[in-house]
Amino acid sequence: MGELALIERIRELIGGPGPGTRIGIGDDGAVLEPSKGLTIFTCDAFVEGVHFRRDFASMRDVGFKCMVANVSDVAAMGGFPTQTVVSVCVGPETSEADVLELYDGMLIAARRYGAEIVGGDVVSSRSEFVVSVAMLGVVDPERVVTRRGAVPGDALVVTGALGGSEAGLQALRAGLAIEGRVKTAVRRHLAPTPRIAEAQALLDVATPHAMIDVSDGLSTDLRHMADESGVGIVLRAEAVPVSDAAREVAAEIGLDAVEVALASGEEFELVVARPASEVERSAEHVSAVTGTSLTPIGEVVEAGAGVLLVRKDGATEPLGRTGYEHRIGREM
């Protein structure tokens, strides 16, 4: 099957243009109606052997996750996904059925979170599978949140619980039986949930000073927020919410659960910096609207204090870059 026939099948899967899209897939470019707010524009590439392994993840999982990574970025800016374009580079070991299954996974995520696939291309590569997704979103000008507004005195809070994604990957690598909480961790790794609703609930209380999604690992993402805001950060290790699945898998493999939670990338939980006075109200509202917990994990401090991890016994250390960056250039 040539590129043209495959693209025809993909067009059938995707269907006609949705609301907000005047011209969808199949032309030199899509044409979109004017946005009702500001536009968010983001992209993420997923590379076989770096972001996924085909013996761990189905093509449907890969498609779902690369779309969700972009949805999470839109969520972290305070917006809603609208349209997306996808470039897929397939290697010689990738069948037409694989590409269609990949699109199936992307479509599940895109439809669940309100994004329409409006364009893309499929090209061949010699070896690796690379999926690049670019996504547009819409955001109310009053509700844009960046990484840059954290100020000393702010509390840091995080949605949900961390560690499951990394624990799931470690479980797959260790060949653990995929059942019980191991299965929960593996699903968290393969099919994480972006926090669109939680971001909106956080915004309903008041626009946070800063917000970021946990995509590189909490340690690294807090460094991003500190760097962009020009502040220091104190993270309390014992306050970091670790998921039960992460705790159980970590214990089984012999890893420290808190370290796993600090390093775990692609969690897609949200970290928010906001005045301490708004934390309790935020936790109540987010929980009431979404069922998701909100946990205080530390404070924003002056830049001179650095970016610190405080252990249970009071010992402090520079917050390590233990997250996803270290995986770059390494095989999974």
Place this chain on the structure above:
Amino acid sequence: MGELALIERIRELIGGPGPGTRIGIGDDGAVLEPSKGLTIFTCDAFVEGVHFRRDFASMRDVGFKCMVANVSDVAAMGGFPTQTVVSVCVGPETSEADVLELYDGMLIAARRYGAEIVGGDVVSSRSEFVVSVAMLGVVDPERVVTRRGAVPGDALVVTGALGGSEAGLQALRAGLAIEGRVKTAVRRHLAPTPRIAEAQALLDVATPHAMIDVSDGLSTDLRHMADESGVGIVLRAEAVPVSDAAREVAAEIGLDAVEVALASGEEFELVVARPASEVERSAEHVSAVTGTSLTPIGEVVEAGAGVLLVRKDGATEPLGRTGYEHRIGREM
């Protein structure tokens, strides 16, 4: 140098947010001001060994060309580029200097054609170099042109002259000395010119019924237009404008210049379907405004007639899919 440090260097190269961009590179997503018209959204991936060879093209060439491919798509819809995001997957043989040179090439093209780089990521892959560019553009609602509106009786016209890109590639493969017209062809292959100004001049005369850029090769792209418009097409082989550089290189290598011109991808010339009565006026206006020639190459006919190539002697044959599609899965 880690990902974060490299991205910091890239941010310095790119500079602060331009007009229309509220928040540029460095956050979970860019935030853009409302567009003054409809929004165009397109993407293209460039893969080492498929779209470029590092022994033929510098990283600056690769960056320039992958950006230009997207600019050309925006031109072919009737619009102007505004913002772009870039995913780069680098292999172990790619240095930091290579990535910065790639960005340099992308920035040359982006700035030349009015697009701002507002986001991106850099990830490592095991072997190949892949660059994925997604681009936004703006288009006046009255000036949107698709591939779909060609009607029987329309004349087909093309900007400029074809064949140089394929001839340049063949010259590189044959190891010809890069001088004179060979050099012209090679530059056409490595650094083609998108036709933003020509598209606008064509629109000034009247909105064309259909327009497409020559990215897959004239034969394939005319098939796209015919398929999308639900029409037939008659292309007159002897009318196809072949560049002097393509003629000379083809002669030197022993290829048929017209075949080279029909198959040559990434030319980024524009093919337009419009009433025959508008052709002369179009040619005069496009030439006056841009200096680019406009050449009638055929006619739109009823779908039942098929998509035909008419040779000089009157012999007809189905217009072959001789273009870029055939390169898919093949090494360059």
